[in-house]
Amino acid sequence: MASPHLFVAMTLLVLTSVASWLSSVRSSDTNGVYSPCSDTTVQRSDGFTFAIAFASRDSFFYNRTQQLSPCDRRLSLSTGSSQISLFRPKVDELSLLTVNTSSFAPDTYGGYMVAFAGRKYAARSPPAFVANNTYTVTSFTLVLEYKKGRLQNLYWKRDGCSKCSGGTNYVCLNNQDCAIKTSDCKNHNGKVDCSLAIQLAFSGTDKHLSALNSWYEVEKLRQYSLVGLYQNLKDSLTSQYNNIF
Numbered sequence: 001m002a003s004p005h006l007f008v009a010m011t012l013l014v015l016t017s018v019a020s021w022l023s024s025v026r027s028s029d030t031n032g033v034y035s036p037c038s039d040t041t042v043q044r045s046d047g048f049t050f051a052i053a054f055a056s057r058d059s060f061f062y063n064r065t066q067q068l069s070p071c072d073r074r075l076s077l078s079t080g081s082s083q084i085s086l087f088r089p090k091v092d093e094l095s096l097l098t099v100n101t102s103s104f105a106p107d108t109y110g111g112y113m114v115a116f117a118g119r120k121y122a123a124r125s126p127p128a129f130v131a132n133n134t135y136t137v138t139s140f141t142l143v144l145e146y147k148k149g150r151l152q153n154l155y156w157k158r159d160g161c162s163k164c165s166g167g168t169n170y171v172c173l174n175n176q177d178c179a180i181k182t183s184d185c186k187n188h189n190g191k192v193d194c195s196l197a198i199q200l201a202f203s204g205t206d207k208h209l210s211a212l213n214s215w216y217e218v219e220k221l222r223q224y225s226l227v228g229l230y231q232n233l234k235d236s237l238t239s240q241y242n243n244i245f
């Protein structure tokens, strides 16, 4: 069953462009499930709905120890300070998702995010640090792993700080994330659009046991390469960091 409570109670956040690449064949979407809190199985070329919740790290844990899906009513996410973004990318297409932060400062919503989908077969990523009042991380890679078309696992792929070493405006956090100063962000009266760029990749098998290969492609890509494919995002998300100061 879907969880209307969760979504009524939380403000639905901006969901912006789901851009796709490597889409030589446009076939139809046979997946009729549009709620991130329902179960489904997919095949290549289906759309797949998942969501990202923004909240404090603690709020993703039940009794401080057990991480649950944000769809689980035992978490008090719907009563606390949190935001949700919904996405529906096409399975097995490399996609770049953006969360426009011009009117949403992740640090004021607890600063962490969890990607999730499913209910009985609930999958959720570990919480990823996005922002506090000192630092903001804007670039992420999320891997969706399927088995026979059912989502098994969601995880953030880190590739170290090699991508930020060139830019003097980046700080490397915990040897894994490139961060920018939160005070430089537009939503904190700075000059940089600190919208989030989330690169997606799919791995595993669909319901016909066809292999999902976009992960293979992303492994070979640099963290910002997909951003670079989209000129308008490139302008707002990458080049600005080095031009503006």
Ligand SMILES: *[C@@H]1O[C@H](CO)[C@@H](O)[C@H](O)[C@H]1NC(C)=O
Pocket: 063
């Ligand atoms: C919560 O955790 C405490 C301490 O670890 C434990 O004693 C208690 O039984 C747990 N409560 C529930 C509902 O799991």
Ligand SMILES: *[C@@H]1O[C@H](CO)[C@@H](O)[C@H](O)[C@H]1NC(C)=O
Pocket: 098, 100, 101, 102, 193, 195, 233, 236, 237
């Ligand atoms: C976010 O939204 C603002 C206001 O609509 C717009 O000016 C800005 O370009 C957007 N940023 C991105 C990365 O799309």
Ligand SMILES: *[C@@H]1O[C@H](CO)[C@@H](O)[C@H](O)[C@H]1NC(C)=O
Pocket: 129, 132, 133, 134, 135, 173
């Ligand atoms: C912000 O996050 C960074 C990286 O996790 C951490 O080193 C720093 O202490 C945090 N600052 C505050 C004010 O919480």
